[in-house]
Amino acid sequence: xxxxxxxxxxxxxxxxxxxxxxxxxxxxxxxxxxxxxxxxxxxxxxxxxxxxxxxxxxxxxxxxxxxxxxxxxxxxxxxxxxxxxxxxxxxxxxxxxxxxxxxxxxxxxxxxxxxxxxxxxxxxxxxxxxxxxxxxxxxxxxxxxxxxxxxxxxxxxxxxxxxxxxxxxxxxxxxxxxxxxxxxxxxxxxxxxxxxxxxxxxxxxxxxxxxxxxxxxxxxxxxxxxxxxxxxxxxxxxxxxxxxxxxxxxxxxxxxxxx
Numbered sequence: 001x002x003x004x005x006x007x008x009x010x011x012x013x014x015x016x017x018x019x020x021x022x023x024x025x026x027x028x029x030x031x032x033x034x035x036x037x038x039x040x041x042x043x044x045x046x047x048x049x050x051x052x053x054x055x056x057x058x059x060x061x062x063x064x065x066x067x068x069x070x071x072x073x074x075x076x077x078x079x080x081x082x083x084x085x086x087x088x089x090x091x092x093x094x095x096x097x098x099x100x101x102x103x104x105x106x107x108x109x110x111x112x113x114x115x116x117x118x119x120x121x122x123x124x125x126x127x128x129x130x131x132x133x134x135x136x137x138x139x140x141x142x143x144x145x146x147x148x149x150x151x152x153x154x155x156x157x158x159x160x161x162x163x164x165x166x167x168x169x170x171x172x173x174x175x176x177x178x179x180x181x182x183x184x185x186x187x188x189x190x191x192x193x194x195x196x197x198x199x200x201x202x203x204x205x206x207x208x209x210x211x212x213x214x215x216x217x218x219x220x221x222x223x224x225x226x227x228x229x230x231x232x233x234x235x236x237x238x239x240x241x242x243x244x245x246x247x248x249x250x251x252x253x254x255x256x257x258x259x
Contacts, residue, residue, distance in 0.1 A: 005246050007231060008037040008253040009224045011098070011132065011159050011179055011206035014062070015040070015050035018210035018221055027058065030224035034246065038224060039257065041065045041098035041132055041159070044072040045083040063259060065095040070102040070134055073109055073116045081116060088123055094257045096124040097132025098159055101145075104136040114145060121149045130156035130256045133176065139167050146174045157256060160208050165194040172202050177252055179206040182214035182222060185233050195237050204256065205230050205249045 009030070019026055030038070038058075040051055042065055055062045066087050068080045088096075099120045101113045124131045133156060135142045146154070155175035161168065162183045168191075171178060180203055183189040195203075205227050207213075213222035214229040228242075231249070235242045 005034040005243060006037065006250050007033070007035040007227050007246050008039070008205060008250045009035050009207050009209075009227045010039045010157060010204045010253050010256075011041055011181070012038050012209045012224045013041065013043070013211075014038060014054055014209075014224070015047055016210045019223075026223045026225070027061075030227070031061065033225040033228050035224050035227050036061055037063065037250065037253065039063050039065065039094060039132075039253070041069070041095075042067045042084070043069040043098075044080055048083070048087065063094045063257065065097040065132055066093045067096045067099045067120055067132070068116055069098050070100050070113045070117065071105055073113045077112050077116055081119060084120065085123065088127060093127075093129065094259060095130045095132050095156065096120050096127075097130075097156070098134040099131060100134035100159075101138035101141045102134060102136040103138045103141070110141065114141065117142075117145050118149060121145070121154065124156070125149075125151065125153045128153065132156055132179075133158050134160070135163075139163055143170060143174075150174055155256065157204055157206075159206065160212065162189070162191060164190075165197060168194070168198055168202075172198070177202050177204045177256055179204055180234065181206045181208050181230055182212040182218070182226070184230060184237075185214040186218065187215075192233070192237060195234075200234075200238055200240070200245075200248050201252060203234070203249055204253045205234075205245075
């Protein structure tokens with residue numbers, strides 16, 4: 001492998017409890033595999049300190065987002081949003097995320113999920129930051145909010161994109177890159193069937209580790225070093241050498257995050 005090959009994992013939960021036993025080894029494995037840039041989405045206030053600790057440990061490689069994950073938008077969501085707002089005022093982050101709407105786990109919170117999503121998009125515009133969107137069973141609802149907020153100041157990544165070709169084009173029309181991870185390697189993932197029609201300038205790599213491990217690790221714990229397996233699949237889809245996939249997708253991530 002070329003020593004200067006740099007992969008970027010634009011979405012990895014390195015603080016996850018699933019890495020409690022071997023977090024340092026897992027990060028070292030990724031670094032050895034050329035994954036040099038890790039962008040870490042927030043979930044809720046309970047993970048903030050863990051994120052700061054990781055950043056301190058790997059200041060050259062780890063970059064933090066701040067936000068309230070839609071699955072954690074509960075009755076205390078105003079308090080959680082106040083925490084996000086306070087952190088944003090305190091220091092610099094690379095994005096607001098992960099934010100969005102999830103109707104897979106709980107449909108009853110849709111109204112407050114929409115409120116939290118829209119408010120956090122407004123903060124992203126205020127701080128001139130990208131957003132990192134979580135969408136599960138909620139394309140219409142997400143697009144409805146993006147339509148309300150669309151502007152040249154709205155941009156970011158549609159994390160774990162698993163929609164149709166038309167939904168991909170719609171996401172791109174709101175200045176979003178598509179975060180492509182393990183799903184692209186699944187037999188029933190479907191996105192591999194049309195991705196070649198999407199210009200690679202709209203694509204970034206991600207793992208969403210510890211979730212959604214690519215084949216051949218599907219169903220097991222995911223980790224950031226596996227971003228290379230996603231890149232290998234994209235190399236076949238786009239008929240480009242893996243070095244090009246690494247270069248272009250890292251360049252795309254710099255365009256979004258500014259670093």
